[in-house]
Amino acid sequence: MTTLPAKPVDPGPVNRVVPPNPKQAALVVVGFTALLYLIELIDVALPVHLDSWGIQSRSWSGLDGVIWAPLLHAGWDHLISNTLPVLVFGFLAMAGGLGQWIAVTVTIWLVSGLGVWLTGPSGATTVGASGVAFGWLAFLLVRGIFNRSLKQLAVAVVLFLYWGSTLLGVLPGNPGISWQGHLFGALAGVLTAWLTARASRDKKPIPATPTTPELPA
Numbered sequence: 001m002t003t004l005p006a007k008p009v010d011p012g013p014v015n016r017v018v019p020p021n022p023k024q025a026a027l028v029v030v031g032f033t034a035l036l037y038l039i040e041l042i043d044v045a046l047p048v049h050l051d052s053w054g055i056q057s058r059s060w061s062g063l064d065g066v067i068w069a070p071l072l073h074a075g076w077d078h079l080i081s082n083t084l085p086v087l088v089f090g091f092l093a094m095a096g097g098l099g100q101w102i103a104v105t106v107t108i109w110l111v112s113g114l115g116v117w118l119t120g121p122s123g124a125t126t127v128g129a130s131g132v133a134f135g136w137l138a139f140l141l142v143r144g145i146f147n148r149s150l151k152q153l154a155v156a157v158v159l160f161l162y163w164g165s166t167l168l169g170v171l172p173g174n175p176g177i178s179w180q181g182h183l184f185g186a187l188a189g190v191l192t193a194w195l196t197a198r199a200s201r202d203k204k205p206i207p208a209t210p211t212t213p214e215l216p217a
Contacts, residue, residue, distance in 0.1 A: 014147045014197070015149045015151055015152070016096070017095055017152055017154075017155050018095055019092075019094040019095055019097070021098075024098065025094040025098070025101075026091060028090075028094070028098065028101075029086070029090040029091045029094070032086070032090065033083060036071060036073065036082075036129065037079065039071050039072065040072075040073050040076065043072070044076075051072050051073075051074060051125065051127050052125065053065055053068040053069075053072060054068065054069045054072055054126050054127035055113055055116045055117050055120065055125065056117075056125050057116065057117055057118070057121060057123075057124060058118070058120075058122065062125070063117060065117070065125070065127075066109075066110060066113030066116075067113070069113055069116070069127050069128065070109060070112075070113070070128065070131065070132050073129070074128065078127075082128060082129050082130055082133060085130075085133040085136075085163070085166075086129055086133050089133055089136035089137050089140060090133075090136060092155065093139055093140060096196055096200075100196055103192070104135075104139060104189075104192040105132065105135075105136075107191070107192050108135030108185055108188040108192060109135075110188075111187065111191070112131030112135060112181050112185035112188060113131065114184070115131075115180055115181065115183065115185075116131070116180045116184065119180045119184075120178060120181075126178045126180075126181060128181070130178075130181060130182060130185075131178070131181030131182060131185035132185060133185070134166075134167075134169065134170070134182045134183075134185040134186045135186060135188045135189035135192070136189060137159065137166070137186070137189065138185070138186040138187075138189030138190050138193070139190070139192055140155065140159055140189075141156045141189075142190050142193045143156075143197060144156050145193075146193050146194050146197035146198075147197045147200065170182045170183040171183075
């Protein structure tokens with residue numbers, strides 16, 4: 001009778017802190033960032049005024065800006081300030097796999113944009129990926145609480161120590177910064193962290209009971 005070694009157990013999204021396929025995750029988030037730079041280059045080089053496609057609060061004609069606003073930026077300085085958060089948060093948020101990341105990102109994208117459209121200043125046009133970045137950050141900060149994961153909590157502590165001060169961006173302050181997008185993005189991040197943790201618990205497999213094969217009579 002031979003005892004075979006147990007197969008390594010995948011920690012799954014509940015305890016994972018880096019993407020299961022790091023190369024794929026890096027390609028996705030770098031590709032997304034490159035797209036932002038390409039769009040800004042087109043906006044600067046050509047007389048197309050892409051920023052006008054941003055969110056125009058409470059204007060039906062500006063509602064489609066919810067889709068386009070995170071892809072647009074008000075100049076290179078604005079885009080550069082968002083680049084590192086997008087790269088770091090976007091990569092780490094893919095710990096649950098590409099499918100989960102897409103669902104989380106779409107939810108944050110839409111909730112953040114709709115929040116701006118409903119509560120943003122009248123007559124203003126809002127652009128930028130910071131709402132999505134705030135959503136990813138909030139997702140990363142609280143997912144360990146919902147998952148009861150010490151590893152994810154440790155990552156959250158590191159992120160908070162480095163970027164914690166940026167969370168003040170959810171409060172009214174600089175009139176040129178959309179705190180509404182930050183706030184609704186962060187709220188969406190907390191919501192998606194709770195939803196994904198709940199979904200992971202519901203899908204957690206029941207460990208199989210090992211059996212000993214019967215010997216022939």
